[in-house]
Amino acid sequence: MSVLATTLSRKQRELINREELILDTAQTMLNEHGYNYVTMDRIAEAVEYSKGTIYNHFASKEDLVCSLCCRFIKNLIDVFEKAYNYDGSTRERYSAIGIGYSLYHQLHPLDLQNIQTLKNNAVREKVSDEKLCEMETLEQKITKISLNIVQDAIDCGDLDKKHQENISTIVFGCWSMHYGALLLDQSDIPLHALGFSPVVNMLWKNSNTYLDGYQWQPLSDSTDSKLLFEQISSALFGNEINTLKRTA
Amino acid sequence: MSVLATTLSRKQRELINREELILDTAQTMLNEHGYNYVTMDRIAEAVEYSKGTIYNHFASKEDLVCSLCCRFIKNLIDVFEKAYNYDGSTRERYSAIGIGYSLYHQLHPLDLQNIQTLKNNAVREKVSDEKLCEMETLEQKITKISLNIVQDAIDCGDLDKKHQENISTIVFGCWSMHYGALLLDQSDIPLHALGFSPVVNMLWKNSNTYLDGYQWQPLSDSTDSKLLFEQISSALFGNEINTLKRTA
DNA sequence: ACCTGAACACCGTTCAAGT
DNA sequence: ACCTGAACACCGTTCAAGT
Numbered sequence: 001m002s003v004l005a006t007t008l009s010r011k012q013r014e015l016i017n018r019e020e021l022i023l024d025t026a027q028t029m030l031n032e033h034g035y036n037y038v039t040m041d042r043i044a045e046a047v048e049y050s051k052g053t054i055y056n057h058f059a060s061k062e063d064l065v066c067s068l069c070c071r072f073i074k075n076l077i078d079v080f081e082k083a084y085n086y087d088g089s090t091r092e093r094y095s096a097i098g099i100g101y102s103l104y105h106q107l108h109p110l111d112l113q114n115i116q117t118l119k120n121n122a123v124r125e126k127v128s129d130e131k132l133c134e135m136e137t138l139e140q141k142i143t144k145i146s147l148n149i150v151q152d153a154i155d156c157g158d159l160d161k162k163h164q165e166n167i168s169t170i171v172f173g174c175w176s177m178h179y180g181a182l183l184l185d186q187s188d189i190p191l192h193a194l195g196f197s198p199v200v201n202m203l204w205k206n207s208n209t210y211l212d213g214y215q216w217q218p219l220s221d222s223t224d225s226k227l228l229f230e231q232i233s234s235a236l237f238g239n240e241i242n243t244l245k246r247t248a
Numbered sequence: 249m250s251v252l253a254t255t256l257s258r259k260q261r262e263l264i265n266r267e268e269l270i271l272d273t274a275q276t277m278l279n280e281h282g283y284n285y286v287t288m289d290r291i292a293e294a295v296e297y298s299k300g301t302i303y304n305h306f307a308s309k310e311d312l313v314c315s316l317c318c319r320f321i322k323n324l325i326d327v328f329e330k331a332y333n334y335d336g337s338t339r340e341r342y343s344a345i346g347i348g349y350s351l352y353h354q355l356h357p358l359d360l361q362n363i364q365t366l367k368n369n370a371v372r373e374k375v376s377d378e379k380l381c382e383m384e385t386l387e388q389k390i391t392k393i394s395l396n397i398v399q400d401a402i403d404c405g406d407l408d409k410k411h412q413e414n415i416s417t418i419v420f421g422c423w424s425m426h427y428g429a430l431l432l433d434q435s436d437i438p439l440h441a442l443g444f445s446p447v448v449n450m451l452w453k454n455s456n457t458y459l460d461g462y463q464w465q466p467l468s469d470s471t472d473s474k475l476l477f478e479q480i481s482s483a484l485f486g487n488e489i490n491t492l493k494r495t496a
Numbered sequence: 497a498c499c500t501g502a503a504c505a506c507c508g509t510t511c512a513a514g515t
Numbered sequence: 516a517c518c519t520g521a522a523c524a525c526c527g528t529t530c531a532a533g534t
Contacts, residue, residue, distance in 0.1 A: 042526085049499080054497090113368070172454070180426065180427035183367065183428065205414070205421075206421035212460075213457035287507060288507075298519045303508095304517080
């Protein structure tokens with residue numbers, strides 16, 4: 001940041017700061033009052049600039065929301081990088097990806113709601129191509145990290161070489177399972193009424209079963225998977241996790 | 249239908265017919281021009297009734313959309329019932345659930361988009377409690393069918409008795425995997441650019457791996473899974489499937 | 497060159513008036 | 516009792532006027 005500060009003009013720095021201010025304000029408003037409350041008028045009023053100025057920064061409301069989503073994905077990338085660097089076997093590192101993903105969304109449930117809003121065609125078609133491209137680039141980073149761990153597993157023999165061609169399928173399998181589970185969880189389907197136990201637990205069990213299906217070593221029945229979950233989650237989130245436990 | 253026709257007054261029948269007309273019109277409009285094009289004004293004009301009359305049938309636009317979703321879910325229930333009655337092992341019948349789910353959404357991709365729209369909190373909070381309840385009842389039917397097959401598998405020994413307590417987790421695992429995969433697929437994430445092969449294939453492979461993880465007999469490597477896929481899909485959808493193959 | 501906010505377009509919803 | 520459509524509220528977007 002200080003590097004940027006010296007190379008950019010005062011004007012440019014002011015523009016960047018203002019854009020951050022708009023995004024911060026929108027995010028707070030969103031977290032506190034929900035999507036329908038967030039209007040361009042209210043944002044303009046809160047940041048004390050005119051609507052025209054907001055439109056100088058963002059081509060549309062959808063572009064603004066997309067910029068928020070990019071922030072969330074950047075946060076996720078940080079989590080994924082921690083998972084990648086987790087000190088353990090490839091299976092543990094890959095498990096850390098899944099745990100990181102599900103716990104991040106437990107900690108920030110509204111982020112996923114927003115991403116979901118943007119994934120909706122009716123909304124996405126209003127986002128400018130540039131913003132969409134920006135988000136896709138970030139999403140590819142995330143995918144890349146996951147793919148790399150599976151590749152590591154094959155290279156070191158934890159995963160059989162015959163799965164070389166299935167790398168992307170394996171990543172997609174875990175991704176879709178987690179994505180779907182978290183969406184089902186937050187969309188108010190009465191999972192409890194249907195006899196479902198809390199989602200994070202089910203996800204942890206299901207992804208273990210799935211990876212066992214690929215014979216990814218070491219298998220889950222040869223490890224203390226409850227302990228492993230604890231270790232990974234505190235490595236990724238530290239004390240933040242305690243907030244979740246207290247509310248649970 | 250003829251039963252209803254004799255017990256209801258002419259007035260009541262007219263009301264029901266008009267409601268169907270509104271829904272048909274909205275659905276056609278949606279399929280042809282997308283969500284943003286569908287407005288209450290345009291629906292009213294197309295059905296040649298006033299907006300007030302539309303509001304006599306549906307408390308809000310969201311209620312109307314929710315009614316459409318209920319239709320889609322009813323269609324899915326038909327597919328699930330066919331899968332339940334599929335003539336084969338429990339594993340095959342359960343596989344038929346997954347195949348039915350993914351192929352139905354390949355055949356009617358816009359249905360899922362609509363359901364997704366409705367799952368979004370910002371939209372769902374505008375749906376009336378009664379409509380929401382109607383939809384949840386239908387969704388529970390779907391879940392019930394899946395749970396029953398897993399129970400059958402345990403009862404006949406295809407699935408080990410120790411999984412009795414995991415029945416809902418198993419259903420949730422498959423459900424979330426399919427739901428997530430189909431949403432990722434239709435939300436324009438450049439799966440191909442990331443090296444992902446078509447979603448239906450990946451789902452079929454992944455759910456087999458997942459169920460193998462539970463040792464659900466017979467395991468996928470003891471069966472011709474490609475042939476099984478063909479058999480199930482034509483049992484569920486018959487000729488409809490050919491449309492998909494031609495476009496693929 | 498940048499900011500402003502009145503004005504516009506659009507859309508969901510209501511309700512007094514009509515039959 | 517039911518239907519109508521003008522009127523209203525709201526919100527995203529634009530652009531002429533101002534500095």
